[in-house]
Amino acid sequence: MSETQQPTKIDLNNLKSGGFIKERGKDLFTVRLRVPGGRMSVPRLKKIAEVAEKYGGEFVHLSVRQSIELININFRNFDAIIEELGEAAQKVASCGARVRVPVACGGCEYNPNGLVDTQKSALEVDEKLFGTATGHHKFKVAFAGCPFDCPKSATNDVGFQGAVYPQLDKEACISCGLCAKNCVPKAITMGADNKPVFEDKPCIWCGDCVKVCPTSAWSEKKRGYTVRIGGKWGRNPLVGTLFATFLPEERVADFISAVLKWYKEKAESLGRIRLGDVIIKEGPQALLDHLREFFPENTVAATIPPQIIQTQVGILPASSQE
Amino acid sequence: MAVIDLRGVSCPTNFVKAKLALEDIEAGNTVQILLDDGEPVKNVPRSMKAEGHKLLGLRQTDEGHYVLELEKVDE
Numbered sequence: 004m005s006e007t008q009q010p011t012k013i014d015l016n017n018l019k020s021g022g023f024i025k026e027r028g029k030d031l032f033t034v035r036l037r038v039p040g041g042r043m044s045v046p047r048l049k050k051i052a053e054v055a056e057k058y059g060g061e062f063v064h065l066s067v068r069q070s071i072e073l074i075n076i077n078f079r080n081f082d083a084i085i086e087e088l089g090e091a092a093q094k095v096a097s098c099g100a101r102v103r104v105p106v107a108c109g110g111c112e113y114n115p116n117g118l119v120d121t122q123k124s125a126l127e128v129d130e131k132l133f134g135t136a137t138g139h140h141k142f143k144v145a146f147a148g149c150p151f152d153c154p155k156s157a158t159n160d161v162g163f164q165g166a167v168y169p170q171l172d173k174e175a176c177i178s179c180g181l182c183a184k185n186c187v188p189k190a191i192t193m194g195a196d197n198k199p200v201f202e203d204k205p206c207i208w209c210g211d212c213v214k215v216c217p218t219s220a221w222s223e224k225k226r227g228y229t230v231r232i233g234g235k236w237g238r239n240p241l242v243g244t245l246f247a248t249f250l251p252e253e254r255v256a257d258f259i260s261a262v263l264k265w266y267k268e269k270a271e272s273l274g275r276i277r278l279g280d281v282i283i284k285e286g287p288q289a290l291l292d293h294l295r296e297f298f299p300e301n302t303v304a305a306t307i308p309p310q311i312i313q314t315q316v317g318i319l320p321a322s323s324q325e
Numbered sequence: 326m327a328v329i330d331l332r333g334v335s336c337p338t339n340f341v342k343a344k345l346a347l348e349d350i351e352a353g354n355t356v357q358i359l360l361d362d363g364e365p366v367k368n369v370p371r372s373m374k375a376e377g378h379k380l381l382g383l384r385q386t387d388e389g390h391y392v393l394e395l396e397k398v399d400e
Contacts, residue, residue, distance in 0.1 A: 215371055
């Protein structure tokens with residue numbers, strides 16, 4: 004070689020939360036951007052487009068967890084990319100055995116179905132817990148604004164689902180029957196006096212009665228998050244189960260911190276293990292007892308372990324078994 | 326009373342048609358909106374309420390469709 008190559012300089016501090024993912028090609032990385040709740044301001048979007056055009060490939064990738072990923076980034080450009088994205092306050096996401104960027108639906112500001120402000124929760128959790136090392140495995144959080152649950156909250160380590168507990172003002176009721184008609188779990192039926200009768204047990208706190216009521220006779224008695232814990236997908240899927248109800252929105256970050264503390268402790272010496280598998284090993288009561296210390300009003304009395312989903316059940320055709 | 330027949334019209338066309346029809350109605354007047362069972366009766370009354378109109382009643386007819394009665398309120 005006739006030319007002497009300059010040694011490559013990279014600020015390794017930028018890499019400590021992850022978010023830079025090795026690609027197939029030599030020197031090439033995917034840079035995963037931090038987009039809590041999937042909300043992207045238009046100026047930031049423009050800046051990302053600018054950076055992608057300058058340093059990336061022909062396209063960006065919209066990840067499954069609401070990130071924009073810059074593709075085909077040469078690692079020598081890391082510092083420049085971080086600096087230029089920083090001009091629009093755009094940061095890089097996390098990967099590996101850390102708290103990931105929370106996923107959330109659009110929330111309640113413009114979506115008429117949303118019961119709680121999931122965007123606010125996602126931002127707050129991202130701000131307080133982003134990149135926290137778990138010591139064991141990845142840790143995913145999602146916020147759904149209502150029990151329609153578009154974000155599939157129960158497939159996350161901790162999944163939050165907006166909920167309201169309804170109450171009826173009989174005087175304001177015009178006996179139209181829409182609430183009973185729209186109540187999917189049949190918690191509301193029409194009584195002999197042609198007024199709705201509410202039964203507590205089947206109610207999933209979806210608030211459809213409140214939303215559909217033409218005269219606001221149904222209203223919210225309380226509001227918060229239903230919390231399911233221990234979910235994951237991948238090769239051995241688990242569906243998270245119910246651990247808390249009507250958790251106030253302002254206690255979400257504290258709640259996740261309490262779960263993380265338990266996870267770190269109980270997974271000690273177990274290596275790369277997800278929260279759901281730790282709960283199965285320890286029994287859900289152990290985590291419930293821990294949570295009840297800090298959230299006595301919200302922790303449920305008893306629950307079941309995360310539920311194993313047998314995704315491989317099926318019968319192969321005889322010819323393929325030979 | 327004016328009748329806006331939205332039977333056989335699905336969401337969101339039924340809501341937009343109702344809005345257009347209401348443009349020709351004087352504030353304070355009462356109208357009847359005919360809606361199919363299912364999604365329309367679940368969505369349209371709620372949207373009309375969100376638009377600021379005063380919902381007066383909703384009843385199901387023997388034929389199965391719904392009659393929503395409301396008073397037009399000007400914003």
